[in-house]
Amino acid sequence: MPIILDHQLQEQIPHDSSTFPITFYCDELADLPNRAGPVHWHPYFEITTAQSGVLDFQVGQAHTILEPGDSIFVNQNMLHGIRQLSGLEPDPLPNIVFSGTVVAPETSTIYQKYIRPILACNSLPFVVFRHDNDLWDEVRQWIRTTYFAMQKQSDCYEMTVQRSICCIFETIFRNFDSLPKSNASRVQLNTQIRLQKMLSYIYENYAQRITLADIAGAAHISRSEAGRCFQSYLGCSPVEALIKYRLQTAKRLLHETTLTLQEISFACGFHSVNYFSRQFRKRYGYSPTNARIG
Secondary structure (H helix, E strand, C coil): CCCCECCCCEECCCCCECCECEEEECCCHHHCHHHEEEEEECCCEEEEECCCCEEEEEECCEEEEECCCCEEEECCCCCEEEEEEECCCCCCCCEEEECHHHCCCCCCHHHHHHHHHHHCCCCCCEEEECCCCHHHHHHHHHHHHHHHHHHHCCCCHHHHHHHHHHHHHHHHHHCHHHCCCCCCHHHHHHHHHHHHHHHHHHHHHCCCCCCHHHHHHCCCCCHHHHHHHHHHHHCCCHHHHHHHHHHHHHHHHHHHCCCCHHHHHHHCCCCCHHHHHHHHHHHHCCCHHHHHHC
16 A cells, blocks of 8 residues: 555554554565655554665664564654665564554553653654564564554454554553654754655645745745755755656656646646656656657
8 A cells, every 4th residue: 555645644554443443564675766765754653674675764863773573663653764785585564553442542551651652752753663672572572463463454464453452562661761862853843844844845745846945935944954854854945856756747647647748747837848857867866768669
């Protein structure tokens, strides 16, 4: 299933039931260009596991390398993205996205005492469960149990999932004080909010003539500050991010429609077919015409 984002970069999570808010994914990288997922966020926890490839997992401004067997727990509302660095085939990348209410209702003592302190901790954006760290052996087993139960959905699978996730939270909570913490929590959150606003503006207005001042204005900051926000999270300038999104959209239209190159160029904010073709070839290594033939 492809990653579906709204205009605020929030991933749309199709939970099977609001009373059991957890969703299992697998084989997403195979559907993503260059085996890389877009930076996005959602108001849920996420656990992802590298199985066969080496992955660059970004959470906020931090990049973490995941080797086969490593898992990562991502806190709620954190901007994150993923890119596969090596491996002959796309990594299956099993992952679950879930609410803490899978364990207990928000009003319960269990949720308030053990779940809320984790989700409310701005300095704990993620936890990595390394395959060669004995401390996390049981956690990795509970993660595997959860994946299997969600995939098979046999009798009483909900109880198995709830029990496993409860044990994962318990282990995180018991080791909370010793877990690595982020130092720039408030600054990072402010930067994330600004970036969400600017990317939202790009995604909503990419077909129009957009300037750097327009992008920065969406977050009510200066052009130089906008540049710092994009560079710190995405490693590129705001204008480069705009061009990248325009080209991604154009590539999709080349495959999914019969629009002419000129129509696609104008629909994606390029007001010159020649400039569009040059940028497309520069990014993908082949022409828009060859992309349609392929």
